Amino acid sequence: MAQELLSIKNLSIGINGINECNDVVNGISFGIKNGEIMGIVGESGCGKSMTALSIMGLLPKNAMIREGSILFNGIELNGINKEELRKIQGKDISIVFQEPMTSLNPLITIGKQVGEVLKIHFKFTKLERKTMVIDTLKKVGLKSPEELYDYYPHQLSGGMRQRVIIAMAIICRPKLIIADEPTTALDVTVQDKILDLLKEINREFKTTILFISHDLAVINKLCDNVVVMYAGDIVEEGITRNIFTNPVHEYTKGLIGSIPSKEKKGKRLVNIKGKVPSITIKKIGCVFAPRCDNTTDQCFLEKPQIIEIGYRHKVACYSTKRDSDINNVG
Amino acid sequence: MWDDLVLEVKNLCKIYYNQNSSIFGKGEPKEVLRDISFNIKKGEIFGLVGESGCGKSTLGRSIVGLNKDIEGQIIINGEEQKHIKNLSEKVQIIFQDPSSSLNPSKKIGWILEEPLKIHKIGNKKQRILKVNEILEIIGLDSSYRDRYPKELSGGQRQRISIGSALMLRPNLIIADEPVSALDVSIQAQILNLLQDLHEKFNLAYLFISHNLDVIYYMCDRVAVMYAGEIVELAKVEEIYNNPLHPYTKALVGSSAPLDYQNDFLVNKINSENTVTDVLEEGCKYLKKCPYHKSICKINTVGMKNVSSSSEEEHLVRCNIF
Amino acid sequence: MKKRNNWNLIVGYVLTGFIILLMLIDVFCAPYNPDKMNVAERFQAPNIRHLLGTDNFGRDIFSRIISGIKTTFFVAISTVAFGTFFGVIFGGIAGYIGGWIDEIIMRVNDAILAFPGIILALVIVTVLGQGKYQIVLALGIIFVPSFSRITRSEFLQLKDQEFVKSAKVFGANPLRIMFVHILPNTYPALLSAITIGFSNAVLSESSLSFLGFGVKPPEPSLGRMLSEAQGYLFNAPWYAITTGIVIVITVLGFNFISEGIRKVYER
Numbered sequence: 001m002a003q004e005l006l007s008i009k010n011l012s013i014g015i016n017g018i019n020e021c022n023d024v025v026n027g028i029s030f031g032i033k034n035g036e037i038m039g040i041v042g043e044s045g046c047g048k049s050m051t052a053l054s055i056m057g058l059l060p061k062n063a064m065i066r067e068g069s070i071l072f073n074g075i076e077l078n079g080i081n082k083e084e085l086r087k088i089q090g091k092d093i094s095i096v097f098q099e100p101m102t103s104l105n106p107l108i109t110i111g112k113q114v115g116e117v118l119k120i121h122f123k124f125t126k127l128e129r130k131t132m133v134i135d136t137l138k139k140v141g142l143k144s145p146e147e148l149y150d151y152y153p154h155q156l157s158g159g160m161r162q163r164v165i166i167a168m169a170i171i172c173r174p175k176l177i178i179a180d181e182p183t184t185a186l187d188v189t190v191q192d193k194i195l196d197l198l199k200e201i202n203r204e205f206k207t208t209i210l211f212i213s214h215d216l217a218v219i220n221k222l223c224d225n226v227v228v229m230y231a232g233d234i235v236e237e238g239i240t241r242n243i244f245t246n247p248v249h250e251y252t253k254g255l256i257g258s259i260p261s262k263e264k265k266g267k268r269l270v271n272i273k274g275k276v277p278s279i280t281i282k283k284i285g286c287v288f289a290p291r292c293d294n295t296t297d298q299c300f301l302e303k304p305q306i307i308e309i310g311y312r313h314k315v316a317c318y319s320t321k322r323d324s325d326i327n328n329v330g
Numbered sequence: 331m332w333d334d335l336v337l338e339v340k341n342l343c344k345i346y347y348n349q350n351s352s353i354f355g356k357g358e359p360k361e362v363l364r365d366i367s368f369n370i371k372k373g374e375i376f377g378l379v380g381e382s383g384c385g386k387s388t389l390g391r392s393i394v395g396l397n398k399d400i401e402g403q404i405i406i407n408g409e410e411q412k413h414i415k416n417l418s419e420k421v422q423i424i425f426q427d428p429s430s431s432l433n434p435s436k437k438i439g440w441i442l443e444e445p446l447k448i449h450k451i452g453n454k455k456q457r458i459l460k461v462n463e464i465l466e467i468i469g470l471d472s473s474y475r476d477r478y479p480k481e482l483s484g485g486q487r488q489r490i491s492i493g494s495a496l497m498l499r500p501n502l503i504i505a506d507e508p509v510s511a512l513d514v515s516i517q518a519q520i521l522n523l524l525q526d527l528h529e530k531f532n533l534a535y536l537f538i539s540h541n542l543d544v545i546y547y548m549c550d551r552v553a554v555m556y557a558g559e560i561v562e563l564a565k566v567e568e569i570y571n572n573p574l575h576p577y578t579k580a581l582v583g584s585s586a587p588l589d590y591q592n593d594f595l596v597n598k599i600n601s602e603n604t605v606t607d608v609l610e611e612g613c614k615y616l617k618k619c620p621y622h623k624s625i626c627k628i629n630t631v632g633m634k635n636v637s638s639s640s641e642e643e644h645l646v647r648c649n650i651f
Numbered sequence: 652m653k654k655r656n657n658w659n660l661i662v663g664y665v666l667t668g669f670i671i672l673l674m675l676i677d678v679f680c681a682p683y684n685p686d687k688m689n690v691a692e693r694f695q696a697p698n699i700r701h702l703l704g705t706d707n708f709g710r711d712i713f714s715r716i717i718s719g720i721k722t723t724f725f726v727a728i729s730t731v732a733f734g735t736f737f738g739v740i741f742g743g744i745a746g747y748i749g750g751w752i753d754e755i756i757m758r759v760n761d762a763i764l765a766f767p768g769i770i771l772a773l774v775i776v777t778v779l780g781q782g783k784y785q786i787v788l789a790l791g792i793i794f795v796p797s798f799s800r801i802t803r804s805e806f807l808q809l810k811d812q813e814f815v816k817s818a819k820v821f822g823a824n825p826l827r828i829m830f831v832h833i834l835p836n837t838y839p840a841l842l843s844a845i846t847i848g849f850s851n852a853v854l855s856e857s858s859l860s861f862l863g864f865g866v867k868p869p870e871p872s873l874g875r876m877l878s879e880a881q882g883y884l885f886n887a888p889w890y891a892i893t894t895g896i897v898i899v900i901t902v903l904g905f906n907f908i909s910e911g912i913r914k915v916y917e918r
Contacts, residue, residue: 043515044513187382188540188581189381189580189581189584191584214513214514215514217585254515255514257518258514258515258518259514259518260517260518260546260548261543261547262570264547265547268522269521269522271519271522272518391816395819395820396816396819396820416822417822423816423820425813427813430812430813433818433832433835434814434836435836435838436832436835444818444823445822448821448822448823448827491817494817494821498821
């Protein structure tokens with residue numbers, strides 16, 4: 001029975017605007033079990049990146065966790081003091097960002113940068129560190145790691161740099177890796193290999209991965225489970241295959257219907273009417289209701305709770321309750 | 331037969347000289363495009379797919395007249411590109427980044443009117459009528475005329491880009507990654523819009539993208555580019571179901587369609603896609619190709635038609651065939 | 652979080668507004684003719700009849716100061732206008748076209764910049780003679796390089812943007828692209844430069860006049876008044892102090908406005 005490594009409950013993150021504080025994440029809850037690869041998928045502004053940053057304590061200056069709990073391995077991360085957080089960052093939780101260009105210091109060699117993470121958390125000798133760095137560089141699929149040790153970031157391609165960042169992320173054998181759109185800036189064929197690498201790391205070291213992306217195809221390829229976010233709320237979550245073959249929430253259906261694919265050739269793609277609401281608008285009822293074709297009055301009055309409708313399949317939608325009620329009658 | 335072609339490209343080449351610090355003399359040559367040849371029929375949606383650095387954007391820009399130093403021929407509607415006086419009325423372009431493709435200091439109405447003003451088409455009243463007409467066609471209303479680009483969302487800005495491309499009623503539009511910078515649901519809206527316009531005006535598109543699924547959905551035929559060359563050209567179903575060139579196979583294998591359950595046999599490659607620095611002989615894909623033979627090192631390969639049907643071509647640039 | 656006021660702009664407006672008010676008083680209701688001498692009343696300390704006292708010729712200092720502001724403003728505005736006009740043209744052409752034209756324009760720029768501004772202005776004024784218009788020409792030439800550089804750097808950044816490429820594909824000719832499409836996007840940077848240019852022009856004109864190379868007497872100029880006041884620092888210190896303060900307020904006012912504008916566009 002796998003334990004929950006990361007447990008998020010009622011997390012709300014607010015951004016301080018000029019006059020007020022607006023929520024970009026509205027009281028979400030979800031959990032990741034040890035050894036799982038979980039994806040958070042959603043479009044820009046849905047709050048997925050903010051959620052990831054809040055776990056690591058990397059929220060920008062104007063944002064803050066308004067309420068909620070982030071339990072990592074039994075430790076509460078919301079409100080944890082800086083010293084304790086620093087011990088965890090890089091060692092037990094590490095993060096891989098989207099831009100390989102700006103994530104590496106252009107003035108320091110690859111070897112030194114990857115070794116830096118070890119230096120901060122462990123007491124190894126210089127030679128031991130170097131050996132471990134070269135070993136890790138090899139593990140992430142970089143050829144001739146002894147040579148690469150002395151290279152500078154600008155001498156490597158985008159895909160190679162991203163591998164270096166992954167090396168930095170795994171060298172301390174963390175329990176959790178948070179990957180925030182790590183392949184978006186890469187070519188398709190390179191993206192593919194990075195995803196394979198992450199899968200390999202999960203398989204070999206049993207590292208739990210939280211993978212954030214707007215690209216459903218990538219989530220489908222890599223993640224065991226997925227959480228769908230819209231405008232700061234979780235609208236659906238479950239096993240990836242189920243979500244994609246049998247989406248229940250109207251937004252998830254719309255999202256999957258918008259993606260061009262072989263079968264849809266010649267047909268119009270699904271158009272979700274309206275647009276994502278601004279964070280300054282106070283939301284009453286279901287966030288997605290104004291854009292949904294399948295609403296009742298209740299949808300506009302009260303936000304639907306997340307309910308379980310199948311094996312590990314949860315949805316925040318009244319229509320499913322309606323359907324299941326109908327099915328339960330008689 | 332020939333006058334139902336809106337575009338013919340013959341042996342197009344472009345060499346880019348790396349600027350070094352001296353103002354005299356050229357720098358190192360980089361072959362950005364080599365021996366590009368293809369046609370687009372009237373009203374056809376022709377796809378161009380490849381990864382970053384393959385030259386697809388350079389090709390698109392050359393057709394629209396933004397790159398002058400090119401060798402080879404570009405023939406639009408039967409006329410050679412360099413002899414055409416009003417190129418802007420024959421072919422237009424839509425760019426990828428909606429945040430930099432509209433002039434931030436001008437109102438939307440001005441931006442849409444500008445092509446007409448430049449060509450002295452109509453008087454002010456007539457131009458405004460045309461602008462309103464186009465706004466309606468792209469799904470926005472006339473109130474947008476007084477807004478600035480920064481007040482619009484990415485999807486709306488892209489619509490304006492499309493609208494401004496339509497003002498001069500071209501019959502060929504180069505769409506350079508028109509949806510890559512947009513959210514998934516907005517992508518769908520723009521793709522639907524492009525389809526509608528295609529049907530309404532019988533527009534031909536050169537649809538450039540790195541996303542094979544989008545290409546499959548939108549296009550009739552597609553050319554696959556690698557390191558400045560076209561390596562394969564065929565109907566989109568052919569490319570997807572029967573990819574021949576090793577690079578096309580790798581591309582199709584990694585595009586991870588939403589419904590794929592099985593593991594494709596993908597070529598695991600360790601180094602990345604780069605444009606060759608020097609004019610090289612031999613096949614450009616050599617370093618990464620698992621099937622290469624010794625002649626691949628010296629033979630500059632040409633395109634061969636390997637299609638069994640006489641109607642449709644399936645061209646490949648590879649020594650295996 | 653409360654809305655933060657742009658203090659730079661506010662202070663700048665207040666200071667500059669004060670100076671402009673003084674100038675308007677001169678235009679509409681100057682208390683005395685600034686050139687009217689009245690030896691009987693020389694070196695009077697500030698009193699009710701002469702708000703800021705009188706100078707060595709018995710001329711009302713207050714009237715002279717506000718008349719001097721007019722001259723200074725004229726020189727400042729004309730200089731900046733001259734510098735901006737030619738600076739934008741040359742900088743725009745250099746930035747957009749590039750190549751050898753860019754090289755030539757930039758080397759000429761560098762040549763002008765290599766000389767300390769005041770020395771160059773002195774040379775030009777010596778050749779052309781003293782006077783308002785000669786100063787405008789001299790200072791104007793010195794101001795062209797900085798506007799030229801700013802414009803050029805903006806153009807270099809903007810010319811590769813896609814909206815410029817779009818304009819080309821629409822068939823716009825280079826001149827139209829440069830001055831109708833690109834130029835409006837440089838206004839924020841230019842605005843900041845223009846306001847700093849004002850304050851520099853005021854200082855430069857005052858310095859030139861102080862050195863005796865400025866506007867011809869008896870036309871009042873703040874700089875020359877300061878120079879004269881130097882000699883009477885112990886008899887009539889108010890002469891130098893008031894003149895100096897007015898110069899400082901003007902320059903500070905423009906500097907604050909320029910900072911304020913910069914902050915507005917920083918966000």
